[in-house]
Amino acid sequence: MRRPVWERIVFPGAVTAVMLFALAPFLWVILSGFLPEVAILTVPPEWLKYGVILDNYRYIVTGEVPRAYQVGGVLRRMISEEVRAVPRAALNSTLVALGTLLLNWILGAPAAYAYARMRFAGRVATFYFITASRLIPAAALAIPYYLIIKQLGLLDHHLALILIHTALTLPFTVLILVLYFRTIPAEIEESAQLDGATRPMILRRIVLPLALPSLVGTGLFAFMLSYSEFLFSMLVLGSPQTRTLPVTLASVSTNPDVTWTLLSAGTTLAVLPALLLVWPIWRYMVRGLVTGAV
Amino acid sequence: MRGALKMARGFELRPDRLRPAGWRTDTAMAYALAGGALAVVALFTIYPVGYALVGSLYTLSPILPRSFAGLSNYGLIFGSPYFGFALRTTAVLALATVPAVVLLGLLVAVLLSRPFRGATLVKVVILLPWTIPAATGGVMWKGVFADAWGALNATLYELGLVHNYIAWLTTPRLAFLATTIAQVWAQFPLAAVLLLAAMQAIPGELYEAAALDGAGGLRAFAAVTLPHIQPMLVVVTLFEILVALTAFDLIFALTGGGPGTATTVLSYFIWAESFKMLSFGKGLALAAIIAGLSLVLIAALMRLMPREALVGEGR
Numbered sequence: 001m002r003r004p005v006w007e008r009i010v011f012p013g014a015v016t017a018v019m020l021f022a023l024a025p026f027l028w029v030i031l032s033g034f035l036p037e038v039a040i041l042t043v044p045p046e047w048l049k050y051g052v053i054l055d056n057y058r059y060i061v062t063g064e065v066p067r068a069y070q071v072g073g074v075l076r077r078m079i080s081e082e083v084r085a086v087p088r089a090a091l092n093s094t095l096v097a098l099g100t101l102l103l104n105w106i107l108g109a110p111a112a113y114a115y116a117r118m119r120f121a122g123r124v125a126t127f128y129f130i131t132a133s134r135l136i137p138a139a140a141l142a143i144p145y146y147l148i149i150k151q152l153g154l155l156d157h158h159l160a161l162i163l164i165h166t167a168l169t170l171p172f173t174v175l176i177l178v179l180y181f182r183t184i185p186a187e188i189e190e191s192a193q194l195d196g197a198t199r200p201m202i203l204r205r206i207v208l209p210l211a212l213p214s215l216v217g218t219g220l221f222a223f224m225l226s227y228s229e230f231l232f233s234m235l236v237l238g239s240p241q242t243r244t245l246p247v248t249l250a251s252v253s254t255n256p257d258v259t260w261t262l263l264s265a266g267t268t269l270a271v272l273p274a275l276l277l278v279w280p281i282w283r284y285m286v287r288g289l290v291t292g293a294v
Numbered sequence: 295m296r297g298a299l300k301m302a303r304g305f306e307l308r309p310d311r312l313r314p315a316g317w318r319t320d321t322a323m324a325y326a327l328a329g330g331a332l333a334v335v336a337l338f339t340i341y342p343v344g345y346a347l348v349g350s351l352y353t354l355s356p357i358l359p360r361s362f363a364g365l366s367n368y369g370l371i372f373g374s375p376y377f378g379f380a381l382r383t384t385a386v387l388a389l390a391t392v393p394a395v396v397l398l399g400l401l402v403a404v405l406l407s408r409p410f411r412g413a414t415l416v417k418v419v420i421l422l423p424w425t426i427p428a429a430t431g432g433v434m435w436k437g438v439f440a441d442a443w444g445a446l447n448a449t450l451y452e453l454g455l456v457h458n459y460i461a462w463l464t465t466p467r468l469a470f471l472a473t474t475i476a477q478v479w480a481q482f483p484l485a486a487v488l489l490l491a492a493m494q495a496i497p498g499e500l501y502e503a504a505a506l507d508g509a510g511g512l513r514a515f516a517a518v519t520l521p522h523i524q525p526m527l528v529v530v531t532l533f534e535i536l537v538a539l540t541a542f543d544l545i546f547a548l549t550g551g552g553p554g555t556a557t558t559v560l561s562y563f564i565w566a567e568s569f570k571m572l573s574f575g576k577g578l579a580l581a582a583i584i585a586g587l588s589l590v591l592i593a594a595l596m597r598l599m600p601r602e603a604l605v606g607e608g609r
Binding site for chain 1: 320321323324325327328330331332334335336337338339341342343345346349398401402405414416417418419420421422423425426427428429430431432433434435436437438440442443445448451452459479483540542543546547550561564565568569574577578581582584585588
C-alpha cells in the first residue's frame with residue numbers, strides 16, 4: 001500500500017521547515033564566528049571566500065587582536081575588551097544558576113512535602129499565595145527589588161541574584177514537586193510513620209530518593225531560568241566582573257567597536273552549555289515534567 | 295498522563311491520605327518545612343507590591359528629594375503620548391505573537407505526536423530556542439536581520455529575491471515584524487512541548503473508538519484531541535499572554551525599543567522611565583498599571599474558562 005501523499009511530502013516538509021526555523025539563528029551565529037569580518041560585509045555576500053578562521057576565538061581566549069582589526073580602518077582599530085568578558089560572565093551565570101538550583105531544592109522540597117502530605121491551618125491559602133505570586137509581571141517588580149537588594153546591602157553581589165531567581169522559580173518548583181510527591185504511594189510512608197519515623201526522616205529517606213527524577217527536572221528548570229534571566233541581573237549587578245552572561249552579551253552587542261563575527265564567537269561560547277544541556281533537559285525536565293513518569 | 299493532566303486540571307487540595315498525628319504539632323512541623331519557601335516568596339512579593347503601590351504616589355528619584363505627589367504620576371502617564379504608543383505596541387505585539395505561538399505550537403505538537411524515526415532529535419532541536427536566554431536570542435536575531443551584514447539580506451540577495459538590502463531593523467514596521475518573528479521563535483518550543491504532553495496523555499482507545507465510528511484525521515482531531523487538550527491550551531494561552539505583555543529581554547537586545555518608538559513595549563517603557571529618566575515614582579505607577587492590566591485580563595480569561603483548566607501557571 002502506498003502511503004498517502006501528505007505522509008511522504010507534507011509531513012517531512014513541515015518538520016524540516018520547523019527545524020530550520022528553530023536552528024537558523026544558531027547556524028548563522030556559529031558560522032559567522034569562524035569568518036573574518038570582510039566576508040560578511042561584502043556585497044554580494046562572499047561568506048566562504050576568505051576561508052574559515054579561528055582569530056575571533058583566539059582573541060577571546062588569549063587577547064591576541066584579530067588580523068582584520070590590525071589592517072582595518074580607523075574605526076576598527078579600536079577594539080573593545082568587553083567581548084573578552086564573555087568567559088567570565090559565563091562562569092558568573094553558572095555560579096548564580098547553581099546557587100539558585102540548590103536553594104530551590106533546599107527550600108522547595110520540604111515545602112512541597114508539607115503541601116503534598118500534611119494537613120495544617122492555612123494550607124490552602126499559603127499554597128495559592130505561593131503559586132499565584134508569579135502572576136505579577138516581573139517588570140512591575142524591578143524597582144522594589146532593586147531597593148530591597150540595596151537595603152540588604154547586596155547590590156553587585158551574586159547572592160542577591162540567587163535570592164531573586166529563587167523567588168522567581170520556587171513557585172514552579174513547589175507546584176511540580178507537590179504533583180510528584182502525590183504520585184508516591186502513601187502506604188510506604190504510613191508504615192514508616194508507624195515505625196516511629198518523623199516527617200523530616202520520611203522526607204529524606206523515602207520521598208526524596210523516590211522523587212529523584214522530579215528533583216533533577218525542577219533543578220534543571222531553575223538552573224536554566226536563572227542562567228537566562230536578564231532584567232534583574234542587569235539591575236542588581238553593576239560591575240563587569242560580576243555581570244552574568246545575558247547582561248554582558250546584551251551590552252557587547254550594542255558596542256559599536258565589536259564586530260559581528262567577534263560577537264558571534266562570544267555568543268557561540270555563551271550558548272554552548274545550552275547546546276550541550278538540551279538533551280538532559282529534554283530527558284529529565286520536559287519529558288519528566290509533563291508525563292510524570294521518567 | 296499523570297503529570298500533565300493533573301497540572302492542567304488543577305489542584306484539588308484533597309484530604310490527606312496520611313492520618314495526622316496531631317493537628318497542632320502537624321501545623322508547627324508543616325510551617326517548619328514550608329517556612330523557608332514562604333519567607334522567600336513573601337519577601338519578594340508582599341513587600342514589593344506594597345512598595346510599588348505606595349511609591350507610585352510619590353515623586354521618587356535617586357536624584358531628587360522625596361515628596362508626596364498624590365495621583366499625579368498616574369496623571370502624567372495617562373497624559374503622555376508615549377504611554378499610548380507603548381500600550382498600543384504591546385497590544386499589537388500580543389495580538390501578533392500569542393495566536394502565532396499557540397498555533398505553531400499546536401502544529402508542531404501534532405507533527406510530533408506520532409512516532410517516527412528521528413523524532414527525539416527533532417524534539418531536542420525544536421527545544422533549543424527556549425533553552426537559551428531571551429537576551430541572547432535577541433542578539434542572534436540581530437545577526438539575522440542586521441541591515442548591512444545580516445544573514446537574511448545576504449540570503450535574499452543571493453537568491454535574487456531582492457536587489458537592494460532591506461533595512462529590517464531601521465524601518466519601524468519591519469523592525470516590529472522582526473521582533474514578532476524573534477518572539478515567536480523564542481516562545482513556540484514551550485507551547486509545543488506542553489501541548490504535545492497533553493496530547494500524549496490522551497488514551498489511545500479514544501482514537502480507536504473514533505476510528506470505529508468512521509472518524510479519522512481532522513474529525514478525530516476535533517472530536518478527541520481538541521477537547522482533551524483544551525485545559526492545556528488555556529494554560530498555554532494565558533501564559534503566552536503574560537509573556538507577551540511583559541516581554542523585555544529579547545526586545546532590549548534586538549532593537550532597544552527602536553527605531554523611534556516602533557518596538558517600545560510597556561516593559562521597556564517602565565525601564566526607560568525608571569532607569570534612564572531616573573523617575574522611580576512614575577516607573578512604579580506604570581508598573582502598577584501594567585500589573586492591574588494583566589490581572590484584569592487574566593481574571594477575564596479565567597471567567598471564560600472551565601474551572602478545571604485554571605491551575606498550572608509556569609514560570
